Amino acid sequence: MNLGFIGTGKIASSVIAGICTSKINFKKIIISPRNKIIAKNLKQKFKKVIIARENQQIVDKCDWVFLSVTPTIGNRIIKDLKFRSTQTIISFISTITLSQLKKMIKVRAKIVRAIPLPPISLKKGPVPICPPNLKVKKFFNQLGTTVEIKNEKSSINFWSTSGMMAPFYELLRVMTDWLVKRGVKRDNAQKYITSLFLALSEDAVVNSKKDLKFLVKESQTPQGLNEQGVRELTKASFYKSLEKTLNSIHKRLNK
Ligand SMILES: NC(=O)c1ccc[n+]([C@@H]2O[C@H](COP(=O)([O-])OP(=O)(O)OC[C@H]3O[C@@H](n4cnc5c(N)ncnc54)[C@H](OP(=O)(O)O)[C@@H]3O)[C@@H](O)[C@H]2O)c1
Numbered sequence: 001m002n003l004g005f006i007g008t009g010k011i012a013s014s015v016i017a018g019i020c021t022s023k024i025n026f027k028k029i030i031i032s033p034r035n036k037i038i039a040k041n042l043k044q045k046f047k048k049v050i051i052a053r054e055n056q057q058i059v060d061k062c063d064w065v066f067l068s069v070t071p072t073i074g075n076r077i078i079k080d081l082k083f084r085s086t087q088t089i090i091s092f093i094s095t096i097t098l099s100q101l102k103k104m105i106k107v108r109a110k111i112v113r114a115i116p117l118p119p120i121s122l123k124k125g126p127v128p129i130c131p132p133n134l135k136v137k138k139f140f141n142q143l144g145t146t147v148e149i150k151n152e153k154s155s156i157n158f159w160s161t162s163g164m165m166a167p168f169y170e171l172l173r174v175m176t177d178w179l180v181k182r183g184v185k186r187d188n189a190q191k192y193i194t195s196l197f198l199a200l201s202e203d204a205v206v207n208s209k210k211d212l213k214f215l216v217k218e219s220q221t222p223q224g225l226n227e228q229g230v231r232e233l234t235k236a237s238f239y240k241s242l243e244k245t246l247n248s249i250h251k252r253l254n255k
Helices: 010-020 036-045 055-061 071-080 098-105 118-122 134-141 152-162 165-181 186-206 212-218 225-235 238-254
Strands: 003-006 029-031 049-051 064-067 088-091 110-114 126-130 145-148
Touching: 003 010, 003 055, 010 029, 010 036, 010 118, 029 036, 029 055, 036 049, 071 098, 088 098, 088 134, 098 110, 110 134, 126 134, 126 152, 134 145, 152 238, 165 186, 186 212, 225 238
Parallel strands: 003 029, 003 064, 029 049, 064 088, 088 110, 126 145
Antiparallel strands: 110 126
């Protein structure tokens, strides 16, 4: 099976890195020449990667085609590509809906929307897909954890929370800089903060059957530091503003 990528940017290169270091069985990965530098790097790194001359060549040669361009470019180029009804087309494009994709693709191919995130390069993280599709589910389960979503509208909720990746890293950055300002060496500060949050995330996954509020409670001792942390941040509307931002991202995706 040949896999093709229209658009070779951040998310395509993360997915390709994941695939090429996984047990997924495929013949070749054919990528678009754009972005040129990323495409060249991928070809150098992984021997099964080939750079196509243009987008139609990818569609012609591949069984599965991943759409990994921005919405503006997608709206411009997808309608001019000639797909086959035997193909599976997986769109990573944030704001183009299934019905819009169907109209642009024209033939009755299998069309699935997916939301991989950059840690897929490490074969980690959730991959919501919509509508459910067994083969696509199995594929992404080898690159992370597939979450099947029946209703496209509900996938927007997942999209909204994925807008919190950069804020999460910003949180780590602020805490690391805070330690540095107090004289801690940067590499020690960063090692401490990143391994603390890795451990907390692993603990949350291991306890994922419990309601998260128990973890919040269990990690506080009465009058302790964590109790002060939650209380002061709550009073400062830190969590309310998190929710407010999620709402406004959701609103933007729902347009
Ligand atoms: N980044 C994420 O975490 C993430 C996660 C899930 C989904 N997505 C979605 O995935 C899509 C791509 O996001 P991204 O972050 O990977 O964006 P990106 O890094 O900007 O990648 C877009 C790619 O499209 C290429 N491109 C532009 N015009 C093209 C054309 N006519 N034909 C083929 N390729 C063309 C760009 O090449 P040039 O650089 O040469 O212009 C670039 O390589 C978006 O719709 C985004 O919403 C992103």
